[in-house]
Amino acid sequence: MSVKIGNIDLGEFPLLLAPMEDVSDPPFRYVCKQGGADLMYTEFISSEGLIRDAAKSRKKLDIFEYERPIGIQIFGSDIESMREATEIATLAGPDLMDINYGCPVKNVACRGAGSALLQDIDKMVKMTEAVVKATHLPVTVKTRLGWDDNTKNIEEVAERLQDIGIQALTIHGRTRAQLYKGEADWTLIREIKRNPRIKIPIFGNGDVDSAVKAANWRLEYEVDGIMIGRAAIGYPWIFREVKHFFKTGEFLPGPTLDERIIACRTHLDKSIEWKGPKVGVFEMRRHYSNYFKGLPDFKHYRMLLVKEENIEIIYQLLDEVAEKYEHVLPFSEMA
Numbered sequence: 001m002s003v004k005i006g007n008i009d010l011g012e013f014p015l016l017l018a019p020m021e022d023v024s025d026p027p028f029r030y031v032c033k034q035g036g037a038d039l040m041y042t043e044f045i046s047s048e049g050l051i052r053d054a055a056k057s058r059k060k061l062d063i064f065e066y067e068r069p070i071g072i073q074i075f076g077s078d079i080e081s082m083r084e085a086t087e088i089a090t091l092a093g094p095d096l097m098d099i100n101y102g103c104p105v106k107n108v109a110c111r112g113a114g115s116a117l118l119q120d121i122d123k124m125v126k127m128t129e130a131v132v133k134a135t136h137l138p139v140t141v142k143t144r145l146g147w148d149d150n151t152k153n154i155e156e157v158a159e160r161l162q163d164i165g166i167q168a169l170t171i172h173g174r175t176r177a178q179l180y181k182g183e184a185d186w187t188l189i190r191e192i193k194r195n196p197r198i199k200i201p202i203f204g205n206g207d208v209d210s211a212v213k214a215a216n217w218r219l220e221y222e223v224d225g226i227m228i229g230r231a232a233i234g235y236p237w238i239f240r241e242v243k244h245f246f247k248t249g250e251f252l253p254g255p256t257l258d259e260r261i262i263a264c265r266t267h268l269d270k271s272i273e274w275k276g277p278k279v280g281v282f283e284m285r286r287h288y289s290n291y292f293k294g295l296p297d298f299k300h301y302r303m304l305l306v307k308e309e310n311i312e313i314i315y316q317l318l319d320e321v322a323e324k325y326e327h328v329l330p331f332s333e334m335a
């Protein structure tokens with residue numbers, strides 16, 4: 001059976017690309033879409049920034065036709081600002097709106113936004129209601145299990161947010177207090193799925209980094225789909241690998257060196273196209289080592305790539321990588 005968010009049909013068991021600040025921008029989303037992501041989200045966008053028309057926030061509203069379906073994620077601490085930001089973001093034409101109630105970082109959570117709302121469910125409900133009323137689009141929410149070990153209130157959150165109209169919920173199997181430490185625990189996510197009151201799709205998130213884990217956790221935790229974040233960084237093939245394994249029970253071979261070079265180059269080209277040559281080249285630097293993880297002695301090329309400003313020379317360096325490592329085993333066999 002297909003999973004649906006409003007009228008958006010996501011297929012049988014969708015794989016979502018997680019929103020990631022400074023990562024899931026349009027260039028990164030381009031390669032993840034090619035890799036097979038079924039639903040993608042923007043980086044989170046500050047509601048206050050949108051209202052003030054801050055350039056950084058505005059820029060994050062850029063979405064492209066080939067990315068659909070795509071959601072814009074917003075965060076904030078003030079209900080009226082979130083309402084206004086929803087109206088602004090809706091005009092950018094996404095397929096859905098998403099609210100971030102999961103961000104644990106200090107300058108978000110300590111200012112009453114992101115995961116801070118897990119400490120004030122009444123306010124979270126009011127805020128969500130304001131967002132739902134401010135847009136004709138489906139609204140989804142992404143959050144965590146609770147604030148800390150003593151306050152895992154995700155069951156109440158799921159029921160109350162569904163009641164005021166959200167159309168899907170993604171749960172990261174950690175508390176705010178855990179940040180990104182320890183292992184994600186999806187046990188409570190399964191509880192939400194088993195709650196007969198819950199009708200909306202529930203997506204599991206946290207630590208899925210292989211086809212086997214995705215298949216095991218799909219079975220074990222009974223979720224409607226999985227959201228993948230860090231494992232897609234430098235490895236957009238994770239989506240197609242998971243899908244292939246679901247379909248056939250067999251492992252798809254990992255990407256060839258050529259595929260890695262092409263994806264890296266595409267990411268670079270899209271960065272330059274969207275950010276301009278200077279920023280595009282600069283911000284691509286954080287990605288090179290991820291695309292070539294596992295290549296023996298890649299450090300030499302990484303050092304050159306992260307210093308280089310000239311685009312043509314970067315292309316040449318990538319060609320050199322292709323030549324030098326032509327005969328090494330496929331990455332999947334090296335692991």
Ligand SMILES: Cc1cc2nc3c(=O)[nH]c(=O)nc-3n(C[C@H](O)[C@H](O)[C@H](O)COP(=O)(O)O)c2cc1C
Nearest residue numbers: 018019020021043044100172206207208228229230
């Ligand atoms: C660099 C980085 C940036 C992130 N930015 C966001 C964000 O903007 N919005 C959000 O909801 N979650 C954000 N997250 C959390 C991820 O969406 C996801 O919940 C988390 O990484 C766990 O999933 P994973 O184990 O598949 O990476 C971010 C995570 C990382 C690593």
